[in-house]
Amino acid sequence: MQKLQLYVSDTRLDLFNDETVTISQSIQNIKDPSKIFTEFSKSFTIPCSKTNNKVFQHYENFNIVSGFDARQKTSARIELNYIPFKQGYVKLEGVELKLNKPYAYKIVFYGETVNIKDLLKDDKLAALSTLDNYNLAYDASTIKARLQSSSGPILCPLITSGASNEGSELTNLPSRLYYNSQSGGSSDLDGNLYYKSSGSGGHAHGVLYSDLKYAIRIKEVIDAITARYPTLVFSNDFFNTSNAEFYNLYIWLHRKKGSVEEATQGGSAAKFPSPVTGFGLPQQYTTMLNSNTLEVYASCNPYNPTTACPNTALPSITQQLILNTSSSVPYDVIIFRNGVAWAQLNNNVGNSSFGPGDMGIMDEASYTITIYSYQAITFTNGSSVGIQWNLSGYIPGAGGGWSESYTIASFTASASFTFEISQQIPDMKIIDFLTGLFKLFNLTAYFDDRPQLANGNTNLNYQKIRIQKLEDFYTTDVATYDITEYVDVNTSSVDLALPYKEINFAYEGNDTFLAKQYEQLNGKLWGAEDFTGDASTGGDFFDAPNTTYDIKAPFEHVLFERLVDVDPTLVFPNNLTTIQYGYFVDDNQDAYLGKPLLFYPIHQPASSATEISFKPTASTHESLTNYFIPSNSIALSSSTNNKNLNFYAEFNEYGAGSNPPDNGFIGTLIYENYLTYIRDIFTEKRRITKIKAYLPLRIIYNIKMNDTLTIQGQEYKINTISTNLITGESDIELLNEV
Numbered sequence: 001m002q003k004l005q006l007y008v009s010d011t012r013l014d015l016f017n018d019e020t021v022t023i024s025q026s027i028q029n030i031k032d033p034s035k036i037f038t039e040f041s042k043s044f045t046i047p048c049s050k051t052n053n054k055v056f057q058h059y060e061n062f063n064i065v066s067g068f069d070a071r072q073k074t075s076a077r078i079e080l081n082y083i084p085f086k087q088g089y090v091k092l093e094g095v096e097l098k099l100n101k102p103y104a105y106k107i108v109f110y111g112e113t114v115n116i117k118d119l120l121k122d123d124k125l126a127a128l129s130t131l132d133n134y135n136l137a138y139d140a141s142t143i144k145a146r147l148q149s150s151s152g153p154i155l156c157p158l159i160t161s162g163a164s165n166e167g168s169e170l171t172n173l174p175s176r177l178y179y180n181s182q183s184g185g186s187s188d189l190d191g192n193l194y195y196k197s198s199g200s201g202g203h204a205h206g207v208l209y210s211d212l213k214y215a216i217r218i219k220e221v222i223d224a225i226t227a228r229y230p231t232l233v234f235s236n237d238f239f240n241t242s243n244a245e246f247y248n249l250y251i252w253l254h255r256k257k258g259s260v261e262e263a264t265q266g267g268s269a270a271k272f273p274s275p276v277t278g279f280g281l282p283q284q285y286t287t288m289l290n291s292n293t294l295e296v297y298a299s300c301n302p303y304n305p306t307t308a309c310p311n312t313a314l315p316s317i318t319q320q321l322i323l324n325t326s327s328s329v330p331y332d333v334i335i336f337r338n339g340v341a342w343a344q345l346n347n348n349v350g351n352s353s354f355g356p357g358d359m360g361i362m363d364e365a366s367y368t369i370t371i372y373s374y375q376a377i378t379f380t381n382g383s384s385v386g387i388q389w390n391l392s393g394y395i396p397g398a399g400g401g402w403s404e405s406y407t408i409a410s411f412t413a414s415a416s417f418t419f420e421i422s423q424q425i426p427d428m429k430i431i432d433f434l435t436g437l438f439k440l441f442n443l444t445a446y447f448d449d450r451p452q453l454a455n456g457n458t459n460l461n462y463q464k465i466r467i468q469k470l471e472d473f474y475t476t477d478v479a480t481y482d483i484t485e486y487v488d489v490n491t492s493s494v495d496l497a498l499p500y501k502e503i504n505f506a507y508e509g510n511d512t513f514l515a516k517q518y519e520q521l522n523g524k525l526w527g528a529e530d531f532t533g534d535a536s537t538g539g540d541f542f543d544a545p546n547t548t549y550d551i552k553a554p555f556e557h558v559l560f561e562r563l564v565d566v567d568p569t570l571v572f573p574n575n576l577t578t579i580q581y582g583y584f585v586d587d588n589q590d591a592y593l594g595k596p597l598l599f600y601p602i603h604q605p606a607s608s609a610t611e612i613s614f615k616p617t618a619s620t621h622e623s624l625t626n627y628f629i630p631s632n633s634i635a636l637s638s639s640t641n642n643k644n645l646n647f648y649a650e651f652n653e654y655g656a657g658s659n660p661p662d663n664g665f666i667g668t669l670i671y672e673n674y675l676t677y678i679r680d681i682f683t684e685k686r687r688i689t690k691i692k693a694y695l696p697l698r699i700i701y702n703i704k705m706n707d708t709l710t711i712q713g714q715e716y717k718i719n720t721i722s723t724n725l726i727t728g729e730s731d732i733e734l735l736n737e738v
Helices: 050-056 112-120 129-134 140-148 218-228 430-441 513-522 669-673 675-682 697-702
Strands: 004-008 022-025 044-047 074-080 083-098 101-111 215-217 250-252 272-275 286-290 293-296 316-323 331-337 340-348 352-354 366-373 377-379 387-395 400-408 411-413 443-447 465-469 480-482 487-496 503-509 529-531 549-556 561-564 576-583 598-604 612-617 620-624 627-631 687-694 708-711 714-724 729-736
Touching: 050 101, 074 697, 083 112, 083 697, 112 430, 112 443, 112 465, 129 218, 129 293, 129 366, 140 612, 140 620, 140 627, 215 218, 218 250, 218 430, 272 411, 316 331, 340 352, 366 377, 366 411, 430 443, 430 549, 430 669, 576 598, 576 627, 669 675, 708 729
Parallel strands: 480 708, 503 549
Antiparallel strands: 004 074, 022 714, 044 101, 074 083, 083 101, 215 250, 250 598, 272 366, 286 293, 293 366, 316 352, 316 387, 331 340, 331 366, 377 411, 387 400, 443 465, 487 687, 503 529, 561 576, 598 627, 612 620, 687 729, 708 714, 714 729
C-alpha cells in the first residue's frame, strides 16, 4: 500500500483514509488514433477539513465574495510516499453535503499537457501580436523583393488570389497565369508570364503585384505562440531548425478572399492602416509584449516574478486613450483585443480623448491600436505626448488601487499600406492550428516531468511539453519492465485490435480550381487516402461492418500547376518552364477564401529560372529572373528529398513534367508518419490484451507510455493504463509487438 500526498499550490490537502484515487494514462489510443491524451483521475472526494476549506474557500457558500473560482483548474501535484509523482491541475467539481453541512469536495486531477487547451482557450492566430514585428509595406517594390528574396521568415510565393477580378485598376485582368513565348496578340490585361520588352512590340502582360500575398514561416508562428503564452515551453524534438518538414513549411497570409487592402466604401479610396508602435516599458499589472502590444494580466506581471501578487483576481481596469494632432485630416482608431476588433472609434479630427464609455472595460488579453487615414498624420503636442494610454484600477482584496501610463511623444500614421501580419494571418484558432500540425505529422505531446532519463542522464527536456512524431516517441528513451509476477492470471482477455474498417486521411479544404477539377476527373480528393490495409504485405484487410475513421487536417490542399510554354512550335521537353504557381480561386474561378494554406516555398535561382513578367502597375511590367514557387514537396527532385504534404502518393506537380517523369515522391504523410503504426493496427497478428496487475511503486513511479512491458517473454506496447495509486492495482490495455 502506498501513501498518497496531494498538493494544491504548496498546500497539502487532507484525504480520506479509505479514498481510492485512480489515474488513467494514454498517449495515442488505438481506438482514437488522431487524438492526444493525457493523465487524468476519476473523480474522487476529499474531506471538508479546515485545511481543505481554506483552499477551496467554502465553495458551497455562493455568497462569499471573491471566493474560489471553480471555472478554472488549479495547479497541483501528487506525491507517492513523499516522492514526486505527477504535476498537473485539480478541477473542483462540487461539494457533497450531509445533513445540510459540507462533507466532501469532489475533485479531478489532470496531467500537465491538458493545460495547452486551457491556456490557449479560443484565442486565434490574430492574437499572436509578436508576429507584427515582421510587418512590412504592401506595395509593388516590396512584393517584388519578397518574391525574389532567397530566404527569411517572410516571402512572397507565386500564388494568385483572384484579386484581379475585383475591379478598380485591375478590372478584367485575369489571375490565371500561363506562359506563351509567342506573345503576339497578348494585351496588358493578360496573365501571360512570358517577358517581352514593350519597346520591341511586347505588351505589359504578366502577374500583377496586388494579386500576390506574403507568407510566413511556421517556425515564427510557433515562436509567437510561446511568446504570447510564456508558460508554454515546447521541446525541439520536432520544432527545430534542422527538421526540413517543419522549418521549410510556410503558411500563406490570406485572411480575406481577393485583395489584401481594406475594401472601399462609397467609391472612396481605402484608408491606410498604421499600427501604433513605441509605447513604454513594462510595469506591474500590464506589460508591453513588444512595442505595440499591451498585455493585461491577472494581478501581476508574469515577466517580473519578484512582483508581489496580492491575489489571483483580475484587476478592475479603466482606461483613457489620448491622441493629439493639429492635422485636419480625418482618421479612425480601432483597438484590437487578441487580434479581433474590440473598439472602433471612427470619424475623428484633431485632438481626441476616449474613455471606458467609448471602449468598455479591459479584461485579461492582448491589445493593439491601429490608426486608419487617407493621408499621413503626425500625432504630437509639440513636446512629450502624441499618443497616451492611461490605465487605472483596483485590485479586489488588496485594499488599494494602481495606475500606469504609456506614452509616445510623436507618431506618424503613414499614407502607405502596412501589411499587419496579425491582421492578415488566416482566421483560425491557435489550438486548431496546432491540432492540424499534429494530424499532418502524427505528433504526440506530453509533459516531461522526469529529471533523469532511463539511462541515468540529465533530462534536458525536463518540465517541457515534448512534441514528437509518434514513431520517435516509441523509440526514444524506452525502458522495459517485466511484469509477469505482478499479473493477475485469473482476469485477462485478448480482443480484436482493429476497431475500424478503414481510416480516411484528407484535408478539409479541397475546393480550389485545379483540386476540384482533379476530384471531378478522378473521383477522389486531391492528396487524400483511404487506408484499408497494406497491399504490400498481401492485403491485411478487415472485412467487418465497423465504421470508418476520419483524420482531416484543417488546411487547404492546393493542386499547384507547373507551366509549359504553349508556343505550338515547341515540343516536350523543350516547352517546360521552371514556373509553378498556385491558382487560389474556386471552381468558377472567382476569388476564394478557403482554409489556411500550408506549403513549401522553393526558390528558383537566376542561374536556371525561366524569366517571368512582373507587373508593378496595370500597364507596366518588369523582368524577374528569380522567384519563389509554391510546392507540396520539400524539394523539386525526389532524389534530393521525397517528403511531401500529400497523404496519397500523387504525381508531383513539378516532377510530372520532367523527362522522364519523377515518380519518386513516395514520402507521403502516411508513409512517413502513420504507416508503421497503422500497418500494425491492420495486421492479422495484432491483438489488444487486457490484464489486471498489481504494480510495485518503482514501476508506477517510473513507467512512461512509450515503455515496453514484458509478460512471459512476450513484449507489449501500452495502449492505456488505469492505476489505483493507493493499492497499485492497474487495468492495462496492451498491444502485442508484431
